Amino acid sequence: MNEPIIRLTTVNKWFGKFQVLKNINMQVNKGEKVIICGPSGSGKSTLIRCINRLEEHQEGTIIVDGIELNQNITNIDKIRGEVGMVFQQFNLFPHLTVLDNCALAPSWVRKLPKKRSEEVAMEYLSKVKIADQAKKFPGQLSGGQQQRAAIARALCMEPKIMLFDEPTSALDPEMIKEVLDVMIDLANGGMTMVVVSHEMGFAKTVADKIVFMDEGTIVESKKTKEFFENPENERTKLFLSQILR
């Protein structure tokens, strides 16, 4: 199990003159669940967006599933196919039904026959418990249902890694649980997950490791239990005291 599937070494990234990521070192092993937390503007989202190269880093190396992400990369689409992503704003395709949202990539990217990709889509839609909504358009679903559809859409590509960028931050409180339940199921199934989230209850339940970021650096990175019981850094303590109030 201790095989690293994601490895970031001394990664630096700037937006113009502003440095968003400073000397980031991080490793995620196969099957590991990592939660990244920290105040807003600390670079957490940028960090995970670098992992599937929605953002490009300027210095350091990022290796995902044995392939280094750099300018010479020709098959970035192939890597993205192996790395599923769930966004804060769901980003479902509003012009397609939920079923088509899920079946589109398997049939056009994975080149599965149309019927087979719809079967795959239905399989994952029932896994996230919205199979009955398959024929509806995203606009007709609640936020929680949309986010579960988005998770199913990413899973349909049968990725090796799942990235979650604040998946519950745009949801009403009563819908957060249904999304987290789906994520817990997924975690129990052995998926490698990197999650940017402030849901500390969720973190305690599923995370193997918690990474705390502030101002573009990783301040503290520890096993879950240790992180909560024994935080070392003052900033971590302050953050925890605010969020666990």
Added chain:
Amino acid sequence: MRESKIYNWLKENLFSTWYNFLITLLILVIIFYSIPNLIEWAFIDSTFRGSTKQDCKGTGACWVFIKVWFEKFIYGFYPSDQIWRVNLVFISLLLVVSAAFFVKQKFKLYIILFLIFIFPVISLFILRGGVGLIYVETRVWGGLSLTFILTFFGIVISFPLGVLLALGRRSELPIFRYFSVMFIEFWRGVPLITVLFAAAVTFPLFLPANASVDKLLRIAIGIAIFESAYIAEVVRGGLQSLPKGQYEAAKSLGMGYWKMNFLIILPQAIKTVLPGITNTFIALFKDTPLILLVGLAELLGMVNLAKSNSYWLGMAVEGYVFTAIVFWFFCYLLSLYTQNLEKKFSTEKKS
């Protein structure tokens, strides 16, 4: 009950304030004085029977003019005994298009591809003749059928070209971006008339002596390129209205540039700018009479020819009214069709 309803409606909509009252009164007066005259002119005092100008004895419209010249207005100087070829092309176009409404989604794509790539070639062959059919020069094509040919050709070429230009203008590769910007800004900056003149008169000067491209084809290409610049800007507006998240979601699923654009981005962008696209196509349809200036006569051009025929002098009003009605009818048809499309495409009722 009913009467009070009408009364309320009148009061609310026509006589609610003193200035609304005045405007309503003014409009009523105008209607009262103009409509009876119009009806008298068009229907009561008008002449429908006959075959020469002399048959028109009444003070009203002489619809005989339209009747006698009808074939010319529709087909131009296309030989009378060959007109079935024009009819064949347009009837088959109508059939293919209406077939597109009834078949499954999957076949719709094939029909569209057929309409873009194969149908123009077949119809060109039928209309122009040559092998097996009597050769009919494009010089004698004219009337409403020519309006349709130019519009159809214009739409079929300018739409895909415009979409590519819109994508090019937003491309990350400078070559494509600069090329698209220059292309769009150039063609959008010149008047259509100069494009037509250039296509008809100037362009052949640059060709080698023995090479020649059909004049109608040159003009059709000129119009199509001109319109593509407008389509490009309309589509670009749609592309810019899409949230960044749609691009990111498509990328994160492993879609490359073309898949992302054709499956996710363009369907949404085109849907939002459908009214603008319709606008451009209607403008294209209504701009076709300009080809008059380079010696081709579509509907309005034929009317102009007919009204200056020495046996039919003084028929301008009838001719222009007829032209206006025909143009309005087809523009409205196009507008209705796209309204229908907009309704069909609207999937985000909430959100």
